[in-house]
Amino acid sequence: MSRSPGRKQENHKISRELFVLTYGALVAQLCKDYEKDEDVNACLDKMGYSIGIRLIDDFLARSAVKKCRSYSETADVIAQVAFKMYLGVTPSVSCSNTTGNEFSLILDKNPLVDFVEELPAERASLCYCNLLCGVIRGALEMVHLAAEVSFLQDRLKGDAVTEIGITFLRKPEDRKHRRN
Amino acid sequence: MAIFSVYVVNKAGGLIYQLDHYAPRADTEKTFSFPLDLVLRPHDERVVVAFGQRDGIRVGHAVLAINGAEVNGRFTADGKDVLEYLSNPANYPVSIRFGRHRLSSNEKLMLASMFHSLFAIGSQLSPEVGSSGIEMLETDTFKLHCFQTLTGIKFMVLADPRQTGIDALLRKIYEIYSDFALKNPFYSLEMPIRCELFDQNLKLALEVAEKAGPFGPGS
Numbered sequence: 001m002s003r004s005p006g007r008k009q010e011n012h013k014i015s016r017e018l019f020v021l022t023y024g025a026l027v028a029q030l031c032k033d034y035e036k037d038e039d040v041n042a043c044l045d046k047m048g049y050s051i052g053i054r055l056i057d058d059f060l061a062r063s064a065v066k067k068c069r070s071y072s073e074t075a076d077v078i079a080q081v082a083f084k085m086y087l088g089v090t091p092s093v094s095c096s097n098t099t100g101n102e103f104s105l106i107l108d109k110n111p112l113v114d115f116v117e118e119l120p121a122e123r124a125s126l127c128y129c130n131l132l133c134g135v136i137r138g139a140l141e142m143v144h145l146a147a148e149v150s151f152l153q154d155r156l157k158g159d160a161v162t163e164i165g166i167t168f169l170r171k172p173e174d175r176k177h178r179r180n
Numbered sequence: 181m182a183i184f185s186v187y188v189v190n191k192a193g194g195l196i197y198q199l200d201h202y203a204p205r206a207d208t209e210k211t212f213s214f215p216l217d218l219v220l221r222p223h224d225e226r227v228v229v230a231f232g233q234r235d236g237i238r239v240g241h242a243v244l245a246i247n248g249a250e251v252n253g254r255f256t257a258d259g260k261d262v263l264e265y266l267s268n269p270a271n272y273p274v275s276i277r278f279g280r281h282r283l284s285s286n287e288k289l290m291l292a293s294m295f296h297s298l299f300a301i302g303s304q305l306s307p308e309v310g311s312s313g314i315e316m317l318e319t320d321t322f323k324l325h326c327f328q329t330l331t332g333i334k335f336m337v338l339a340d341p342r343q344t345g346i347d348a349l350l351r352k353i354y355e356i357y358s359d360f361a362l363k364n365p366f367y368s369l370e371m372p373i374r375c376e377l378f379d380q381n382l383k384l385a386l387e388v389a390e391k392a393g394p395f396g397p398g399s
Contacts, residue, residue, distance in 0.1 A: 053369060057358040060330055061351070067330055142331045 016111060023112050027128060037125040044127070048134020049141075056139035059085065071168045074145065075103040078136065078166070087111055091164070101168040104152060106161050119156050127151045129162075136166065146170045183346075183386050184322060184338040186353065187288070190370045191332035193296030195289045197373040201386050207244060207279035208236040214272040220263060225253040226281055227262045237278045245277040292336075299326065299334065329354060349389040356381045 026047075030040045063081050068074040072095060079093045083105075091105040112129050119126055127133070133149040140147045146169040153159035182204075188197035218232035226242040233239050244250065246265070249257035256265055265271055283291070299313040317324040323341045327350035328334045335353050337346055360378040361367050367375060 054358075054362040057329065057331055057333070057354070057362055061355040061358045064351070144332075 020112060020114055023131070024115065026131075027126075031123060031126070037123055040123075041125075041127045041130045044130035045134040045137070048131040048136075049138035050134075051131070052135040052138020052140075053142050055086075055135060056142045059139065071101050071103070071145075074140075074168075075105070075166060079105050082139075083107075096165070103166045103168075105164040105166070107164065108161065110155075110162055113156060113162075116156060118158075124157070127154065128156055129154075133164065136164070140166075140168075182340045183343060183349075183390055184340070186382065186386070187292055187334075187336040187338075188353075188357065188373065189292050189296055189334040189336065192370065193293045194370070195292035196371065197378075198285070198288055198292075199379070199382060199386075201383070203282070205279060206236065207277055208241075209245070209275060209277040210235065210237070211273050211275045214269040216266055220266065222254055222263065227251070227254055228281075229278060240280070241278040242281040243276060244279045244281075247275050295326075295336070296334065299328070325350060327351070327354070333357070343390070345389050345392050349385065352385045352389075353382060356385060 027040070027044070030043055034040050034043065059082055063085060065077055065081060068077055072093075075093045075095075079091045084090050088111065089107060089109045091107045094104050094106065096102045096104050110129060112132070116128060119128065127150075130151065133151065137147055137149045140149075148165075148167045148169065150165055151163070152165040153161055153163040155162045182202040184200070184202055184204075186197070186199045186201065187195060190196045217234075218237065219230045220227050220243065221230040222228075223242075228242045229237060229239050231239065243262055246256050246262065251257065251262055252259075254262055256262055266274070266276075295314075303311055303313040313328055314326055316326070318341065321341070322338050323343070323346075324336060324338050325346045326334055326336045327347075333354075335350050335357070337350060337353070339346055356378060357373075360375050360381055361373045362369075364375050364377075367373065
């Protein structure tokens with residue numbers, strides 16, 4: 001969470017605790033505002049989307065990754081470069097179907113839920129980190145890759161691991177007549 | 181060495197930012213007596229020199245001011261037609277300022293859109309699959325460097341042909357855009373960039389790149 005160094009090393013690091021607390025406060029306030037879990041999840045996804053459409057340029061400007069030539073390359077870049085850069089964790093990637101457009105990111109450590117042990121009983125279907133899904137979806141859309149991103153498993157709900165599923169929707173050949 | 185201007189074009193081809201950093205304005209003002217030895221003709225909305233190049237007044241230069249008062253397209257400040265005014269011996273001796281016409285913002289918008297289209301054509305004409313679009317356009321007086329991001333935004337820098345380090349400068353402008361334009365919550369994507377911080381940091385980056393000079397490593 002530090003700014004880019006540039007010429008002088010300006011390391012304005014903000015504390016991770018503050019970020020985690022801010023996210024927690026955000027989710028708590030949304031829970032107060034909306035009764036249904038689906039509404040909270042949708043709101044988190046929308047917020048994540050508007051973050052993702054801006055974050056993608058920051059990511060591309062700082063990481064200088066080349067254009068990905070396949071879905072699996074894209075999933076690898078998301079897991080190994082993007083997650084590392086922004087959250088400091090590296091999920092593992094696995095491809096979950098034969099057509100090669102569904103991938104899973106398995107997070108063993110998730111900094112956003114450091115201080116959350118489990119969801120309250122009345123919020124059983126809340127996707128606490130749904131913001132992340134929106135971020136990934138928004139970022140992919142800006143590089144012309146439509147995708148559906150959702151939580152397949154969540155430790156907070158009692159599953160063994162936290163798993164984010166990315167399903168790419170459109171074939172890359174369709175983009176041939178767009179820019180290159 | 182100099183960087184002349186920076187253009188930022190959005191995905192749809194619209195110009196969202198433009199900065200003229202350095203314009204080599206070579207205006208020449210001279211006093212003339214009748215008859216005028218330059219041949220003038222109307223062109224678009226201006227009166228330009230067609231023949232009779234001399235003393236810094238080049239063919240293609242437009243009439244910018246007559247007797248100190250700026251002309252308004254083809255008409256003088258008082259509303260008289262420039263060509264008629266200059267063909268009347270009673271108005272002489274007259275002092276006329278000639279120079280290269282500065283592009284209006286509408287013209288810049290149009291040219292940026294045209295470049296956007298040419299860029300797309302360029303990448304389709306390529307014999308190799310998946311080639312990038314136009315990266316550089318070189319003329320004898322300037323070089324136009326273009327960088328298209330994976331998200332479709334184009335950054336263009338017009339610089340002196342001898343200026344180096346423009347690639348690094350383009351990457352730096354992308355960083356500045358992602359910082360001061362995108363992270364501004366009140367900036368809407370694809371809209372004209374009106375962020376003070378973006379302006380300031382961009383000018384700073386241009387100065388750094390210029391100082392590095394023709395032999396420098398750039399940013």
